[in-house]
Amino acid sequence: MTTLVTDIQRFSLSDGDGIRTTVFLKGCNMRCTWCHNPETISRTPELMFYRSKCIGCGKCFEVCPVGAHKLIDGEHIIDRELCKRCGKCAEACYAEALATCGKEMSVDEVMAEVRQDKAYYDNSNGGVTISGGEVLCNLEFATELAQRCKAEGISCAIETNLSFPFETIEPLIRELDQVMFDIKLFDGEAHKKHTGIPNKTLLENAYKLDKLGIPLTVRTPLIPGVTDTEENISAIAEYISGMKNLVRYELLNFNPLGESKYRGLDKENLHESARPLAEDRLAGLKACAEAKGITVKIV
Numbered sequence: 001m002t003t004l005v006t007d008i009q010r011f012s013l014s015d016g017d018g019i020r021t022t023v024f025l026k027g028c029n030m031r032c033t034w035c036h037n038p039e040t041i042s043r044t045p046e047l048m049f050y051r052s053k054c055i056g057c058g059k060c061f062e063v064c065p066v067g068a069h070k071l072i073d074g075e076h077i078i079d080r081e082l083c084k085r086c087g088k089c090a091e092a093c094y095a096e097a098l099a100t101c102g103k104e105m106s107v108d109e110v111m112a113e114v115r116q117d118k119a120y121y122d123n124s125n126g127g128v129t130i131s132g133g134e135v136l137c138n139l140e141f142a143t144e145l146a147q148r149c150k151a152e153g154i155s156c157a158i159e160t161n162l163s164f165p166f167e168t169i170e171p172l173i174r175e176l177d178q179v180m181f182d183i184k185l186f187d188g189e190a191h192k193k194h195t196g197i198p199n200k201t202l203l204e205n206a207y208k209l210d211k212l213g214i215p216l217t218v219r220t221p222l223i224p225g226v227t228d229t230e231e232n233i234s235a236i237a238e239y240i241s242g243m244k245n246l247v248r249y250e251l252l253n254f255n256p257l258g259e260s261k262y263r264g265l266d267k268e269n270l271h272e273s274a275r276p277l278a279e280d281r282l283a284g285l286k287a288c289a290e291a292k293g294i295t296v297k298i299v
């Protein structure tokens with residue numbers, strides 16, 4: 001079995017306990033307006049163009065079979081309508097200004113990479129985290145990968161939006177040692193407006209998941225003007241405060257690093273001017289959540 005993998009990040013310290021290898025799978029069912037990994041949303045490979053690295057050698061113009069590289073008013077652009085995502089220009093680009101995002105990989109190939117750091121996992125209580133995109137859009141692949149990790153004594157976790165019917169995801173969940181999931185907005189209308197889908201399923205799944213006895217981390221990305229209100233954080237904290245297996249609630253400060261990816265994909269970034277929250281605002285939101293009697297961490 002194969003799927004599109006956008007990245008395999010080794011020695012990650014922010015995707016679960018201990019030292020981890022995070023496997024990013026391509027494809028997502030949500031359309032969060034602030035996504036900081038926009039290259040993982042589509043289920044097809046994509047071409048990234050980092051203009052600042054381009055040395056103007058013209059190689060990509062020569063190798064493109066459909067003439068998608070164009071000079072318009074002296075500016076090098078990619079005609080995304082014409083591009084067939086064959087990757088030939090990225091292979092030819094010596095300056096690494098072009099990159100194909102999304103590599104078809106088998107479970108065996110992913111295992112060969114993640115296995116290399118087993119000693120680090122063992123010594124740090126770490127393991128593998130399957131992320132995305134949305135893991136559950138690649139359910140079969142993720143389940144087989146989690147089973148293979150378990151068989152080799154490697155702890156496995158997922159980062160998910162949890163918005164799929166519980167009966168379809170339960171077999172995967174049962175292979176895992178921890179689950180990290182997002183509750184971005186508690187208000188259903190606001191959730192639909194900013195992510196493209198309702199939050200009813202994920203909120204119900206949170207408590208179904210809790211019954212399985214797996215350690216859970218709930219996370220909210222703090223998006224200025226969208227999710228970073230005391231009302232939203234208090235409501236989420238209140239909702240999850242009854243979960244028996246909640247390890248902690250994480251508030252993820254806004255990450256502006258997606259900016260260069262939006263430019264590389266020629267996509268509009270709706271939160272271009274947003275910046276991380278200041279310390280005092282973070283402390284205020286943390287206190288709001290802690291008032292519900294749960295452990296809260298700013299990340």
Ligand code: SF4
Nearest residue numbers: 054055057058060093
């Ligand atoms: S091959 Fe790379 S460096 Fe050369 S013109 Fe194309 S994008 Fe620029």
Ligand code: SF4
Nearest residue numbers: 064083084086087089
């Ligand atoms: S990926 Fe292929 S079709 Fe697209 S611009 Fe590059 S060479 Fe042309």
